[in-house]
Amino acid sequence: xxxxxxxxxxxxxxxxxxxxxxxxxxxxxxxxxxxxxxxxxxxxxxxxxxxxxxxxxxxxxxxxxxxxxxxxxxxxxxxxxxxxxxxxxxxxxxxxxxxxxxxxxxxxxxxxxxxxxxxxxxxxxxxxxxxxxxxxxxxxxxxxxxxxxxxxxxxxxxxxxxxxxxxxxxxxxxxxxxxxxxxxxxxxxxxxxxxxxxxxxxxxxxxxxxxxxxxxxxxxxxxxxxxxxxxxxxxxxxxxxxxx
Amino acid sequence: xxxxxxxxxxxxxxxxxxxxxxxxxxxxxxxxxxxxxxxxxxxxxxxxxxxxxxxxxxxxxxxxxxxxxxxxxxxxxxxxxxxxxxxxxxxxxxxxxxxxxxxxxxx
Numbered sequence: 001x002x003x004x005x006x007x008x009x010x011x012x013x014x015x016x017x018x019x020x021x022x023x024x025x026x027x028x029x030x031x032x033x034x035x036x037x038x039x040x041x042x043x044x045x046x047x048x049x050x051x052x053x054x055x056x057x058x059x060x061x062x063x064x065x066x067x068x069x070x071x072x073x074x075x076x077x078x079x080x081x082x083x084x085x086x087x088x089x090x091x092x093x094x095x096x097x098x099x100x101x102x103x104x105x106x107x108x109x110x111x112x113x114x115x116x117x118x119x120x121x122x123x124x125x126x127x128x129x130x131x132x133x134x135x136x137x138x139x140x141x142x143x144x145x146x147x148x149x150x151x152x153x154x155x156x157x158x159x160x161x162x163x164x165x166x167x168x169x170x171x172x173x174x175x176x177x178x179x180x181x182x183x184x185x186x187x188x189x190x191x192x193x194x195x196x197x198x199x200x201x202x203x204x205x206x207x208x209x210x211x212x213x214x215x216x217x218x219x220x221x222x223x224x225x226x227x228x229x230x231x232x233x234x235x236x237x238x239x240x241x242x243x244x
Numbered sequence: 245x246x247x248x249x250x251x252x253x254x255x256x257x258x259x260x261x262x263x264x265x266x267x268x269x270x271x272x273x274x275x276x277x278x279x280x281x282x283x284x285x286x287x288x289x290x291x292x293x294x295x296x297x298x299x300x301x302x303x304x305x306x307x308x309x310x311x312x313x314x315x316x317x318x319x320x321x322x323x324x325x326x327x328x329x330x331x332x333x334x335x336x337x338x339x340x341x342x343x344x345x346x347x348x349x350x351x
Contacts, residue, residue, distance in 0.1 A: 018331055043247050050255035060254065070250040077254040081261055083289055089265035089278075090285035096270050107263035112293065119286045168313065168341055169334050171297040172320050174290045176333035179324035187287050194288040195295035202296050202305045210292050217288030218281045225280065 002129040012137025015121070019113045020145040022170030025160050026054050027146050031153020033058060037065035041154055048150035052143065053111065055207065056080040080207045086214060087115040094127040095135075102132060109139025111146075113170070116177045123181065186228065190221030312344035 003011070027048075034044035039061070047057055056077045063073045087110050095103055118135045125131055152159070160166055182188045194217025201209020298317040299307050309315070320337035327333070 015330070018334055021334065039247060043251060046248075047251050047254075050251050051258055052255070053258050056254070056258065060250075064247070064250075070247075073250055074253045074257065078257040078261070081258045084258065084262045085264050086285050086289055088262055089269060090282050092265045092269035093279075093282070095266055100267075103266050104263065107266050108259055110262040110266075116286065116290055123286075165338075165341055165345075168316070168338065171294045171313075171317065172334045172337035173330060174294045175317065175320045175337070176324045176330040178287050178290045178294070179321055180328045181287050187284065190284040191287040191291040194292040198292035198294075198296040199299050199305070199307070202299070210289075210296070213292035214285075214289040217292060218284040221284035221288065222277055222281050 005130045005133045008130040008133035009137040012117070012121070012134035012139075013141045015117050015134075016114065016138035016141040019117070019142065019170065019173050022167050022173060023054070023113060023142065023145050024149040025158070025167040026058070026170075027149025028153035028158040028160060030054065030057050030061065031150045031155070032158040033061040033065070033153075034150075035154055035157070037061045039064065044154045045147070045151055048147055051077065052108070052146065053077075053081050053084075054146070059206070076206050083112075083207070083211050083214060084110060086218075087112075087119075090119060091115070091122070091135075094122045095132060098132055106132065106135050106139065109135070109143060111139075111142055113173075114139045114142045116174055120177050120181065184228075186221045186224040189224050190217040193217045193220040310348060312341055312348055315344050316341035 030048070031044060034047065034057075035041075039047070047060065051057055051060070059080060060073050060077055063076060088107065091106075091110065095106060098106070114135070117138045121134050121138075122131060125134075178191060182191055194213045197213035197216050198210055201213055203209070204212070294317075296305075298313045299305050299311065301311050301313070307314070316337055319340040320333050323329075323336045324333045
């Protein structure tokens with residue numbers, strides 16, 4: 001069933017909105033950190049709109065405060081954000097028929113929080129209708145929330161007491177999106193391997209532990225899926241048509 | 245390098261990373277396992293983010309029952325599994341966190 005552009009857009013806004021509860025405390029914290037790193041108000045806000053990637057902005061602000069060389073900071077931001085290449089590969093098949101300006105716009109909006117919501121939607125609804133408007137709605141919602149919370153953090157500091165633990169809403173949202181996607185053994189194994197390795201790699205610098213854990217999780221999923229298919233009699237394999 | 249150049253370079257690299265496969269995947273030939281692997285990207289990456297986040301207490305790894313985020317996370321997994329409802333998972337998960345923090349505060 002194809003929904004109108006307007007309906008898809010507002011569904012994206014609606015589904016992304018709860019994540020702002022978890023994102024806002026991060027934005028406030030970033031804004032406050034940017035100020036303590038003696039960035040100008042304009043530069044602090046520009047980082048939120050030009051880099052637009054929470055974790056890497058927090059790290060960059062800390063490194064700027066400790067007078068790390070700019071080249072090193074740029075490289076660190078790049079490494080911290082490498083996981084977005086996985087998101088890019090993952091949504092690519094769903095946006096392949098869009099025009100280049102659309103691809104550019106949606107790429108700019110491809111954050112962790114938008115990706116989590118958008119890929120869930122694509123997996124449920126397919127990509128033959130107006131789902132890119134859903135992507136736009138979700139992406140713009142997160143974008144607005146991030147810009148606004150950064151600005152408030154820059155102007156008046158991190159106002160929400162940490163004891164409220166509002167940022168806990170983010171891992172909760174990811175749980176809510178991942179658990180229903182665990183439909184077969186390969187997916188469960190991929191999630192478990194990635195989660196355990198993520199904890200083991202906790203001490204590794206600049207989120208490299210996260211990236212490694214994700215890659216191992218994907219490999220574990222592939223291996224198990226391959227074995228399951230090899231064991232299928234007459235190899236009448238799945239919907240992806242893996243026998244080509 | 246000025247701060248502005250830093251922000252611009254960091255932004256371009258981040259944007260380039262996000263654009264990479266969206267622009268290239270249809271133009272390059274990738275092996276079959278690569279395409280099959282894409283199905284596991286959401287569960288793997290989001291799990292790799294989430295469990296360390298639950299175990300993270302003020303920047304330190306805390307895999308113990310003194311970390312209320314862990315039991316609250318388990319409650320959230322159960323709610324997500326039974327209801328498939330994002331909003332309810334957040335609501336019950338936050339309530340569970342406050343509850344476990346309160347209980348732990350008694351000891």
